[in-house]
Amino acid sequence: MPDILPQTAAMLAIGDELLSGRTKDRNIGHLADVLTLAGIDLKEVRIVADEADAIASAINALRRSYTYVFTSGGIGPTHDDITADAVGQAFGLPVDYHPQAYERLAENYRARKLEFTEARKRMARTPTGAELIDNPVSVAPGFRVENVHVMAGVPSIFQAMLDNVMAGLPHGRAISSETLHCPFGEGEIGGPLADIQKRHPGVAIGSYPKYEGTYFHAEIVLRSRDAAALSAAKADVEEMLAQIVSSRPSA
Amino acid sequence: MPDILPQTAAMLAIGDELLSGRTKDRNIGHLADVLTLAGIDLKEVRIVADEADAIASAINALRRSYTYVFTSGGIGPTHDDITADAVGQAFGLPVDYHPQAYERLAENYRARKLEFTEARKRMARTPTGAELIDNPVSVAPGFRVENVHVMAGVPSIFQAMLDNVMAGLPHGRAISSETLHCPFGEGEIGGPLADIQKRHPGVAIGSYPKYEGTYFHAEIVLRSRDAAALSAAKADVEEMLAQIVSSRPSA
Structure with a gap:
């Protein structure tokens, strides 16, 4: 296969449910379609379980080899949502509440008259210095650290976040x-x-x-x-x- | 996530078409279902392009980390079908016509009065010493080298080959x-x-x-x-x- 492709990307899909067969991934094919249209060449995909070491080592391998990395999954409010911590581990960055993310979520739950529980606050955690990726569907944002774009696993939210990310990336010459x-x-x-x-x-x-x-x-x-x-x-x-x-x- | 899982597996799906979005993979979810039923824990999946170095290095990473590796794709008769060579590269084994595979294919084309072209002969190539995986759908076999099971990408053939492989594996205690x-x-x-x-x-x-x-x-x-x-x-x-x-x- 001739090398005709200047910008490269990798995807990391995160979640036990993808590996048990319980959920059939729908984000890989969507990302592939979107990147192809944008002239960015998806070169590798990995799927790993909800295990911090597995996530962190995959992120480190991929972010050093490709122009962009896109992840899906593991950024919700439950104990098995550990992607933010794993990304922090990969970059050697502390993970804490992101001020804007915290404020957006607090405001959202205030307006809905729902308690802003510790679990919900987890969704505001990012590695220090991360840039937020807007979530027009359900508020809780994704985030970017360097070339790694961390997004939700629910397909409608993944797609909406990806639209926001793609609008900010330089597109290659389309194939x-x-x-x-x-x-x-x-x-x-x-x-x-x-x-x-x-x-x-x-x-x-x-x-x-x-x-x-x-x-x-x-x-x-x-x-x-x-x-x-x-x-x-x-x-x-x-x-x-x-x-x-x-x-x-x-x- | 508690470690309750004795036998582990990884999958490597091979093919440019999966990464361009042109083909949506249907083998990962099937393998996940089959392994879960068999009590074998699928821990990681990778998708790589039709590039020998990418395939070989993924195989080496996965075969050393997991009990079993299953691959899909890249074992047909065309120039982009390079999985056998890449597996040989990963194991440091020469790749040549497998006598039984060659004979099965020769007999098949003889019976169908079709020429056994150089391209078709490619489907008989395996790393030296590989064990064949029967293909009840279309004859051209998959093969196993140590813990790496190399199978076709066409879903009906992947599934039939996998049935043959699973019949020979010790099953774990089902989850x-x-x-x-x-x-x-x-x-x-x-x-x-x-x-x-x-x-x-x-x-x-x-x-x-x-x-x-x-x-x-x-x-x-x-x-x-x-x-x-x-x-x-x-x-x-x-x-x-x-x-x-x-x-x-x-x-």
Whole structure:
């Protein structure tokens, strides 16, 4: 796969429920879609349990390797919400109530005539110096420390926070893609497709097998930031597919 | 989270398409469900691109930390299917045609009167000494090297291969779980739930917020291999929920 991608990102999804099968993650695919549109290349995803050491060591590995890190989960009010502490541990920063976060939450519970319990106050805790990520859905904010963006796990809140984050990031040149349907299995195209990839190093060519119980077919996806390179590679793949079709005995 | 889990596992999902958003993974949740039923604790998941170094270094990190590693993707016939080579790289093993895999594929294409192309032959390549994982769907096998189980990315094939692998693994004592619905947000229960977790170290208690656009509620999930401990913790959570309900002004 040619390296044509300037800004990189990683995601860390946090939560026992994702690893027990109880909750099926819906944030990874959404982040992937959003980053692709923004021209930022998602390079790695990890899912870890609600364990501080596991979270902290994953954050440290990812934040040093990629331009941006996005996390989901573990920022609510219960004892298993330990992401803020784990991020503090990763950065060697103390974790305390963030003044603006505390005030936003206090005001919200005052207005709703609900007690601002110790549990609810947990949602105001961040590593010292963190910048808040607004939560238009349910007030309790996410936060950013350096290149690590810490967001909620509930999909509607994750998505709203991500919208706020993306508005502030410099976008890369978006990748364009072309998808060609291949009506036969990958075994027929593997050799010629490898040759085409070699001739077009500025285009990432992927082949994705499909099987729904009767026969194999495939989708060939070409991706590039260079429109001319993409067109040239696409023409070569189309010609290759046409040659295979014409060489087959008719039914 | 108390450590009540003897056998551990990690998953590595491989493929550019998962990171671009083009394909939404369906194997992670399935593996999580199957392992939970088998009493094996999935502790970490990673998703990486079709890049040999990324795959090899993830495999080495995971195989040294967990009892089992399961991979999906990258074992087809096209140039971007490089999982076998990356696994060989991780283990320092040469990669070559596996005699039984080669024979199965040759026989299959012979019977179907299809050419056994160089691309198709790629699907017979494994690190030296690998044990095959049968593929009842489409012949081309997965393989195992030590504790690393290498399987296809197409969900129906991944699932069939996994069934074969699981039949041969020693199962742990299955975890039992109880789910209690909490009709109010986590802010109300965070404090008392943390106390209950402290009193029941043999039970993993998780709280999962739910929000569908109107109000927060939560599901409290208790998990343990010890039925008596699970019952005792469940009784405490039920009592805590009942107390909160009775302390509220009636509508």
